[in-house]
Amino acid sequence: MKPPAYNAEEVQQISQEQGERNVAMAVCVQLAGRAIIRVVARCEEAQDNRNLDLSECQLMQVPDAVYHLMRHTELKSCDLSGNVITKIPPKFAVKFSLITELNLSHNQMSKLPEELSELQALERLDISYNAFIALPVVTFRIPQLKRLLANNNSIIEIDVEMLRHSPALEFIDLKENPLPARIHDHLQDLSLRLRIDLSSRQREEWEDLSV
Template structure:
């Protein structure tokens, strides 16, 4: 965090990254003194309502965050910033998106939690767009011109007023991560899933909260003890916030967690919190084995849509096959239950040294009817591309220590099929699970089944 005093005194001369959160009501003109170096500017958490008409003087500016301010309109001047590729205006009061407000190099646009009722057709001109986050607005339709954004990979449209999911979304060649829960068109499915799935209530007075394990966008996870009938067990308690997240509504995440049911590669729900003193919603889960760790970190400003792995991370063929098989099995299980995970990413996967894997984080999960064709198949094939990205990342980190050329070829063929630019040509997860199961058997000489896990601490990434 920087200060205005530092900026005005010249102490930030040559800075590439500036962050100011000090109650600003006007754009500090001293920032223009950094035009030759400034690439990342974060003005979130102020009281700004506008940006200067000559913002393009910051000719090296690539990333601009203006979340938690008081903008009622996306500033049109953004469209004149030649290098600007990431724009974040989350949690403002934006109703209007001028047609000329989109910079030519735009890759990542965050407009979560505003008051937008309509997207301009000109958004379809953003041919570099990869990530579009629109959850928590008032959209009733999506412009068909958005289909021209053929590089789009991640789309968040949850918690809007959409009356249907456009069929053309299923034909977008790179779309892989989609969240749409909390819209009128899927309210019936969400309600039916909630009624159909019974999770025992767990009274708050039976829980002894110990300390936080981690905090994500939708809530805080605590380590706790559960006391019942003289027995004590260690558990994890997730208390949900009430705010709209980048993925959608916390209640949608909770419904999906419960409706996911039981699978060895999913983290089970033990109970739903009842009688919380502030009526907070929450779930009780086991603590997952300490041998498990996150497969990767979430995307950063440079990678945009792809996860970031530690440089030293490498896998042998058996571990790659095992991780891929377990996640394919978990995702296939969700698809059979009419749940699109929506965030099938390495940073939402835990794994151990043997490659046993768990899929977590249902913040972007959405419901669909598995019997509704062609929508159901289209959604499943959309998520298969996300699985293909995971396969690609694992193959890139193959250490070559074990496995045959034939096994690597098999894995590569699955990757190619999953990443097909023609969505209807992608295999479904049932076929993928079967094929990867055969590969696991080849690598380990054992008949594969999804791995049952022991219990220990699980802390999902933000």
């Protein structure tokens, strides 16, 4: 079989496209390399100050290498904000069991693993600016959790009874969520027990009907 024949113009176009692909690949490799260097450097810092800051590191998940690098460090806090993480693996709670603060804001998460309830020392959890449509019930089972930031999500569902019986929760931020009026009213009834920040109650369509 004869190889396909190209004229000079087609050869030039193919060569240009290949060159553009090579440049794009080189840029991606360079960016990935910088991201890896940044992650390793921040893990080394955390070995000294016990505060792991992996914010704005272009992460789609927590790399296994992070668990390996931090295996001899008892972390106090972990910041994973400003990435494109969609989920946290169950082993996270096992590897970082002593953290008191966890920042997962500005990611693309819609669920949390049940294993987070094993974070016995966690007092502050930030899941704001994500893609949650229901407030994760595991947050009501974290024994020492005092502050929960869940603003700027798409939350329409909350188990108010479980929230009522959360063991240590003192403050929850639910601003900028499309909460149904019924849930909004139930949450206001809880305001004597804990502090809840809410956006203005949205009127239901039937409430706008004139009698």
